Amino acid sequence: MRRIRFVPAVLALCLCIAGNGLAAGGPLTFGLLLVGPYNDKGYSQAQYEGGKYVEARLPGAKMLYLDKVNPADRPGMTIPQVVDDMAAKGARLILAGSDDMRDGVLEAAARHPDIAFVHVSGDDVLRGDAPKNLGNLFAKIEYAKMMAGFAAAMTTRTGKIGYLGPLVNAETRRVANAAYLGARYAWERVRGKKPEDLAFKVGWIGFWFNIPGVTADPNQMAGAFFDQGYDVLISGLDAPEALVVAAARRKAGADVHALPYVYRPACRLAPEACLGVPYFNWGPPFLAVARDVAAGTWKPSFTWLSPDFAALNDPDKSAVGFEPGPGLAAEDKKALDHFIADLGAGRIDLYAGPLTYQDGAVFVPAGRSATAKELWFCPQLLQGMQGDSATK
Numbered sequence: 001m002r003r004i005r006f007v008p009a010v011l012a013l014c015l016c017i018a019g020n021g022l023a024a025g026g027p028l029t030f031g032l033l034l035v036g037p038y039n040d041k042g043y044s045q046a047q048y049e050g051g052k053y054v055e056a057r058l059p060g061a062k063m064l065y066l067d068k069v070n071p072a073d074r075p076g077m078t079i080p081q082v083v084d085d086m087a088a089k090g091a092r093l094i095l096a097g098s099d100d101m102r103d104g105v106l107e108a109a110a111r112h113p114d115i116a117f118v119h120v121s122g123d124d125v126l127r128g129d130a131p132k133n134l135g136n137l138f139a140k141i142e143y144a145k146m147m148a149g150f151a152a153a154m155t156t157r158t159g160k161i162g163y164l165g166p167l168v169n170a171e172t173r174r175v176a177n178a179a180y181l182g183a184r185y186a187w188e189r190v191r192g193k194k195p196e197d198l199a200f201k202v203g204w205i206g207f208w209f210n211i212p213g214v215t216a217d218p219n220q221m222a223g224a225f226f227d228q229g230y231d232v233l234i235s236g237l238d239a240p241e242a243l244v245v246a247a248a249r250r251k252a253g254a255d256v257h258a259l260p261y262v263y264r265p266a267c268r269l270a271p272e273a274c275l276g277v278p279y280f281n282w283g284p285p286f287l288a289v290a291r292d293v294a295a296g297t298w299k300p301s302f303t304w305l306s307p308d309f310a311a312l313n314d315p316d317k318s319a320v321g322f323e324p325g326p327g328l329a330a331e332d333k334k335a336l337d338h339f340i341a342d343l344g345a346g347r348i349d350l351y352a353g354p355l356t357y358q359d360g361a362v363f364v365p366a367g368r369s370a371t372a373k374e375l376w377f378c379p380q381l382l383q384g385m386q387g388d389s390a391t392k
Helices: 041-057 077-089 099-111 141-155 170-190 218-227 241-250 264-269 283-295 330-345 372-376
Strands: 011-014 031-034 062-066 094-096 114-122 136-137 162-163 199-204 232-236 256-259 276-280 301-305 321-326 361-365
Touching: 011 283, 031 077, 031 136, 031 361, 041 276, 041 283, 062 361, 077 094, 077 099, 094 330, 099 114, 099 136, 099 170, 114 283, 136 264, 141 162, 141 170, 141 232, 141 241, 141 256, 141 276, 141 321, 162 170, 170 199, 170 330, 170 372, 218 232, 232 241, 241 256, 241 264, 256 276, 264 276, 264 321, 276 361, 321 330
Parallel strands: 031 062, 031 094, 094 114, 114 136, 136 301, 162 199, 162 232, 232 256
Antiparallel strands: 011 301, 276 321
């Protein structure tokens, strides 16, 4: 397998399966399953707007969607039931937006072999056990998370960066690790600070977003980080609590900042507190899938899209972006721009070994860079990070 390299317009890792037997059939009706509220100013809203992007650019396309597709918000509801309803309304494509939907999506795909299913963030094709009508799609948000970590480390005055994590799995460890690598690079290589003077701590709330009575409260966790001297928070959550709490602390006189996640306009909630947003831009990849399904040419694949470094924040091109925030100092923004350019040109490869996990196991040995599978199936946080690599 090819090594991951930081070069402009890196091609997506794409493992294709031919002959799915799905046919074209006029204007496309597609279903979108969102794990959270469609207007959460986070992950689900980014996907909802990606679906609207498809409707606006594919003639005749119609989106059916259901949000809050999770057991806490909709107890007793199953994904196969939702898909049955969407199929009855003519859906020929189902986009399932979250990793935790896997079991339900597999069952629904088996019940509806004539419908194309794309599980966003899933990996059944990569594992080799996907049904013939199921593909996987994701974007390499890790690169944007490195940018977030870089901005955080350039800004912190205490050398203490907190990370609000959702539930614990390979994806969430992977993106937290990426943020740490970006922070470590800025701290040591740009600011010239000692490694031991950087604290990077991860706390997990238990789900993608706050569910009162079910998850840990992200507002309280963010407040606890600030109380302990952490002056920059990076969020891995689907909603913007870290930024909201940072804004409240700033109003009380604290010099603190935060970086929300996944939704490009999130900084508008509290511009002065916001250092930037690593975000998904789902419109272009959703549109590519929808066009293929409408044309009868879609083939299931494991597609993991790299940023388009030459057009990082172009809404019609890159599936991953980083929007610098008003709270980022001008000189730090210049340093970030150089960092991004070096990532894109391949002058910096933060996945080059040696890299080690928390327990001392080798992640990447010296002399090579991590492979795509080594990155995807991430078992631990990295050495140098504080926090748990698994739920207790």
